[in-house]
Amino acid sequence: MLSAIEKAGILIEALPYIKRFYGKTIVIKYGGHAMIDQGLKEAVAKDLILMRFVGINPVLVHGGGPEISSMLHRLGKQSSFVQGLRVTDRETLEVVEMVMGKINQDIVTLINRHGGKAVGLSGKDGFLVEAQKKLLNGGDDVDLGYVGEVGRINPEIIHTVTDSGYIPVISPIGAGPEGEGYNINADIVAGELAAALGADKLILLTDVEGIYRRIDDKNSLISLVRLDEIPGLIDQKVISGGMIPKVECCVKAITGGTGSAHIIDGRTPHSILLEVFTDQGIGTMVVP
Amino acid sequence: MLSAIEKAGILIEALPYIKRFYGKTIVIKYGGHAMIDQGLKEAVAKDLILMRFVGINPVLVHGGGPEISSMLHRLGKQSSFVQGLRVTDRETLEVVEMVMGKINQDIVTLINRHGGKAVGLSGKDGFLVEAQKKLLNGGDDVDLGYVGEVGRINPEIIHTVTDSGYIPVISPIGAGPEGEGYNINADIVAGELAAALGADKLILLTDVEGIYRRIDDKNSLISLVRLDEIPGLIDQKVISGGMIPKVECCVKAITGGTGSAHIIDGRTPHSILLEVFTDQGIGTMVVP
């Protein structure tokens, strides 16, 4: 049991990090286990609120999670997948949008209940995310339907709400040229937003500790990767599978001007705070 | 076919109305046929955009429409009704929230596509609408579930977005004390918002022309009702059935400081413009 004095000392330890990120923007991709476990969810909400009070502008982008599949299942809707992407017809898109909207509001509510001020947005609000249809390389004969890519970010609505003290919570639905929606990978939206906002950090909450040099060796976590090391790590299969698109989002953010990108373990409570407010940081950090 | 000169003359005719409502807030309850017919939907979007460009702050509150029942049906979910209100268990509430979110985003997109700047909000965003459980008078043994009443309006988020030029589009979901959602009648939310915002007008888009003195006589439309006439009109059954809650919303708005409340026919294209920009107005106007 800590004494109050020890606790005060720990607050003081955070001072250098508070100074460093004062007035900065940090984009967080929220997904995986941290969106399911009630304790983790509350911890994330508190981390965001604390960041806001100490002068940081957190911007949260959430994914969809298992609730989409569950709802499609309940509606008797089958999905096929191509290269890991769900083929999304109009009816599927509607379900995706509805579920995303519900998830979004649940996060907003959680933050508000703990004393923060959150506002939910999708890429359609204020034309935040202009999208276009994603075409598969070499897959001309496959139509993914309403699976999109980011065309252009119009960050004005983000500034409007953050300037008034709100935490924006963003669902990864893009607005197509005819007003149709597009389902976009949340990691990609987060990476593009980090670039467009000139964020100081991009943090991807995942269900792994970071990138391992040897996949079976928990002691081989790579703390730091420079942009120019990434092609080699992919060649060596150190970065592989589902980690490749995540790393690509980090690359996108950093080449767009973001200071650093972090792949961290969302299963650890307050992992965002740990990354931002402690010296060693956690997970794998990608830097220019 | 009108000449350009005649058209210019008509623009000039609108000038006194533009002057009168410059810088004013007008809350519009959007529902009924105007939310279904494609032509009417586009007309409403354009009306809102035009109002915004001539210096008016329109605030739109939408209802749910037939899509909620349709989705519940698809999910095999039965609803029972008490005094015209759908008993709303947690699962039903989730469907309501999801469908409301989808409707909201469709309206936002429609406005944005026609050159406006819209942002979708629910009563949960920024704690806009604090709600509490609705209790039925004399119906102690009936639990309506997540059917709510407006507790308090926190209009700050509305000001944040309108001050930056956005049109807020609001779904009538309230935030309960424990963060749970409540489905609230959209007319009621509109009336309360009009009062909280000090709106100049409340406009309810309905599927009737207004209040008739004699229900079967289309020529008996009542153009103007003073607050103090309403109890008598209810006694005489001139105001009855579904019109009673609508009139009560008007009363709520006006006693809260709104200049006038209007029950108009949303089936007429550009009925909002007609109400705001022509001398006679349309439908039934309630005044203090």
Place this chain on the structure above:
Amino acid sequence: MLSAIEKAGILIEALPYIKRFYGKTIVIKYGGHAMIDQGLKEAVAKDLILMRFVGINPVLVHGGGPEISSMLHRLGKQSSFVQGLRVTDRETLEVVEMVMGKINQDIVTLINRHGGKAVGLSGKDGFLVEAQKKLLNGGDDVDLGYVGEVGRINPEIIHTVTDSGYIPVISPIGAGPEGEGYNINADIVAGELAAALGADKLILLTDVEGIYRRIDDKNSLISLVRLDEIPGLIDQKVISGGMIPKVECCVKAITGGTGSAHIIDGRTPHSILLEVFTDQGIGTMVVP
């Protein structure tokens, strides 16, 4: 007789133009018949007020009209003319300034009476128009007296009044280096102001429909002229006589950065609105 619904439709037709000119400056040279006919005068006043309410900054420059000659005649003062310019001695200048001041105030009053907010200015107010004596080419032995050219525009006072919601009404009197006044052609002042203000449009109200390819053929109106076509049109005498200085003002404005310049027929009621708010426009448009 138009129904209210048709009228609403016409308002909606103007929406794309309202969007396009929102926040833009439009300089209008006001003269000719539109300054004499009471109906046309009121139409111009209303056009300016409407533009202001929909977010446009109109700036009006007026000419002198027949009242100057009339007053000189009443005072028994003879004028001689050289190359179409009135030789202006000190006494004549005083009459010009007085009459211009009176015309200016009449326009201001007309706008204010119709619900606008106008302020009258001359080129002397806040040193708006610095002038110098006009010297005739090859006419060394002719002294035009107080006929001036624009030296420099100091637009600060225009911004001061438009930023507070006023419509500036400007008489074309310049301030000479010793404080003496100069009578300057109003077209020229309008063209220079359009350039100095970075206006989006310059509109010259005239008593002709525009430039005709064949002077006697009313069907030969030229709708669009590019800057580089103008020398050829002058060579071909398509542009000739009094049209040459008007076209030169257009050239001045456009080379100074104005988007387009328009020679339109002020005898048509609401011709300014027609030009700004309809697709085809009217008259002859000069573009870069």
Place this chain on the structure above:
Amino acid sequence: MLSAIEKAGILIEALPYIKRFYGKTIVIKYGGHAMIDQGLKEAVAKDLILMRFVGINPVLVHGGGPEISSMLHRLGKQSSFVQGLRVTDRETLEVVEMVMGKINQDIVTLINRHGGKAVGLSGKDGFLVEAQKKLLNGGDDVDLGYVGEVGRINPEIIHTVTDSGYIPVISPIGAGPEGEGYNINADIVAGELAAALGADKLILLTDVEGIYRRIDDKNSLISLVRLDEIPGLIDQKVISGGMIPKVECCVKAITGGTGSAHIIDGRTPHSILLEVFTDQGIGTMVVP
């Protein structure tokens, strides 16, 4: 011949007055000899500019002077007078407005030439002075024509120009309900403006030293008059003739909140500065 050191000492002597009037508004009625003599005119212009640079907001209201009669004479127009007021038909009014406009612009130019920033206004600009027809007491059968009284002051345009650093120069023409002009006594306009602007001082430049206790005794100048002494002084004929309306303007200003009103001798160079920046002041001061 003064040394530079003695001059510096004199600047320093002004310091307490500069402090006292910093940020204050002083309304000056400009008329009489000070509007005719070239040296006095330049001295007034410099006084205004100096006041502006040391943080005072001077507001100048000018009269018409002999130029109106002169122009009416040139135009062969006869005037009749009732109770000292010129009967003003429409044609006379037009001449008054024109001459006032010319005088106004000459003052503006004089100030600008000496390095100030002046803007000319009439009571019609921005509806600054709303006027109504003046009716003579007991003179029901006499119609003074366009001789007006101040109805309401709308000082917004004054604030607009003074906030941007300009010195407003105002001609005493009021705007009637139908837009017609009214010629108003400049003293009255100055007094009403001082009240409406919450001025610190009203200064009337006249051709006398102030109020004398004994009209023939130059040593009997009254330095200070309290409001409650005025009725007695009028009874005793100490205040009589043309001084009565001037004193009434002072009373109007002071009862409207102006700190003090001053009747001073405009024939003394820099008399405004003497009044504002020296201890004894000059002329007769009226205080609450």
Place this chain on the structure above:
Amino acid sequence: MLSAIEKAGILIEALPYIKRFYGKTIVIKYGGHAMIDQGLKEAVAKDLILMRFVGINPVLVHGGGPEISSMLHRLGKQSSFVQGLRVTDRETLEVVEMVMGKINQDIVTLINRHGGKAVGLSGKDGFLVEAQKKLLNGGDDVDLGYVGEVGRINPEIIHTVTDSGYIPVISPIGAGPEGEGYNINADIVAGELAAALGADKLILLTDVEGIYRRIDDKNSLISLVRLDEIPGLIDQKVISGGMIPKVECCVKAITGGTGSAHIIDGRTPHSILLEVFTDQGIGTMVVP
């Protein structure tokens, strides 16, 4: 040794306090042991900086400490004391001012070195503290010299520097009517400043834990005292000796509108943080 996760948890525990004091002003009287021990000094500096970063406006008032006596001794200057107050002749005052200035600059430097932004002020700067000579009750024959009382606080300079992000560090020297300095008790200055600034808290750093009910019983610390209990506690000698003037400062602050006043033990590191950011608080709190 705490894990990073435990540390994050402790940061989160501070969240409710951060929320509560966001944007509030807290006046701290700095003195005693905390001004002498190097570790405590640095802890205080860090506490102030942390408060500032989380949105609190700390205002520090420091005392003089032993350095004044030491310097007087070095200069061979003897002091006599009356009722515990040093009789302060002009020469003594000069030494007090010099030493106070030096202490002030050392605190400023300490804060700046740790990454804060501090500015040193005395009560003379911007006439922050107007002072008057302190007269002893019943001690007419004793002249304390330049020992002062607070006459009026002019807090403008405090707002100027805090609005720009600085932490004001204030030495308790007042400005007398003739510009002479007065040495004022720092507790009194802090209490008056708390009242003038509408502070949320006044914190007095002392060398005791707080007020004990029984002076010899360390377990009898009184955590909470209401204003109305104080006279009784003085009667009972629970509050006595040097504690009386400290309690009087608390009373002064609270009757002036300060939310609470705290007598805490400055010998505990980070005692300010403990008071502000933990639930139980420390020391003795005085409330209305």
Place this chain on the structure above:
Amino acid sequence: MLSAIEKAGILIEALPYIKRFYGKTIVIKYGGHAMIDQGLKEAVAKDLILMRFVGINPVLVHGGGPEISSMLHRLGKQSSFVQGLRVTDRETLEVVEMVMGKINQDIVTLINRHGGKAVGLSGKDGFLVEAQKKLLNGGDDVDLGYVGEVGRINPEIIHTVTDSGYIPVISPIGAGPEGEGYNINADIVAGELAAALGADKLILLTDVEGIYRRIDDKNSLISLVRLDEIPGLIDQKVISGGMIPKVECCVKAITGGTGSAHIIDGRTPHSILLEVFTDQGIGTMVVP
């Protein structure tokens, strides 16, 4: 004895200078006799206040004067000098800082008493002057102790206080990298501040009239020196001895962008006003 009218004329003579320096910054090094003589001190205070009221931003840097030596003597502390610089050990530095603080507060008080608003600052406040140890050329074996040079100026705190209407009074103590103080020559601080602030003028108050071409010939004062003439004047020994560092400060300021630098005679009352507000100026002016 001057009449009021002559005095008004003298105020008017200052008008061109007031216009020219409106909104400009003037840095004044205050030292020598002007800091000792009571009459001169008050004259300087009034000059600063007058400048501030007419829209100039004066920034005062003061030196230490004889009081430092006097206090060191009283404390029995001996000083040695190297190349005219006092070797400053820690104890000496403390005395310097204390005396400088006292002098600073006396100046602040003097200005405030005469109706200005002054705030005292040292180079430590807001890290205004970052300092480093001064190393003597070729004097490796001499340690001057805490004698410093200007490293970097952080002018933010100056802008903070001048934007709120205060006159900053600055003592020439710099903040070393470890928070230690450094005593810096006040001329140097003034020159560096003038450069950092983009001042219009640097004025050095000295005890000589300026630079003489022939040291013994009082009629040989050099009014104007161009930067490129300075090396020659040093070679010719026209600039020599204590004048060299002063001229070097002027050079520093001017190469940093200051408009002109002035070495003037502080023994003349109101010499600052004479320099700023009269045509000939006084002393020696250095220009680019």
